[in-house]
Amino acid sequence: MKKRAPLHDHDRLLFRNAVSGVTPMATTRVVHERVPPLAIPRQRELDEAAALHESLHGETLVDLYLEGGDEAAWARTGVQHSVLRDLRRGRWAIETQLDLHGHTRDEARASLSIFISECMHLRKRCIRIVHGKGLGSPGREPVLKKLVLGWLTQKTEVLAFCQARTAEGGAGAVMVLLQTTRKQPGRTSA
DSSP states (O other): OOOOOOHHHHHHHHHHHTTTTTOOOOHHHHHHHHOOOOOOHHHHHEEEEHHHHHHHHHHSSSOOEEEEOEEEEETTTOOOOOHHHHTTOOOOOOOEEEEOOOHHHHHHHHHHHHHOOOOOHOOEEEEEEEEOTTTEEEEGGOOOHHHHHHHHHOOOTTTEEEEEOOGGGGGEEEEEOOOOOOOOOOOOOO
């Protein structure tokens, strides 16, 4: 700290005249509370940057191919083409379905995950997911359709899927074939 220059008598007299009517405070210590800085969502920023990098530079998750039109179909690597063909032709009986009409993206993803888990537990193999045609969406684009197809490819339980036949929902639904669950030794089925 720098030393102050000594005050001249004239400056002291000016100061005393300026504060002559002032009453000293009882306490001389004043504490100012610091305003905490705004939180920076660093982890969210890192997660978003990683997701963006993966989407731009990562491997493609969805390998959809088109057969005989614009119908999307997909089969996990190692699944025979005849399995997908049979699914498209309706040779698998639909055992249960999930209707995602009116769901938000987050609600749809959660509902789909829970539904597939329940189907696996109940040993349902062929299911239908109704995602809608997007007629009520902005631009009349099927928002959930693209998301559902991507989510299904990420599920290890899903062997194959294809667009539903016209009588079963057409472009507003997808037929899904799930893998079989093996019985565990010592467990009996109810």
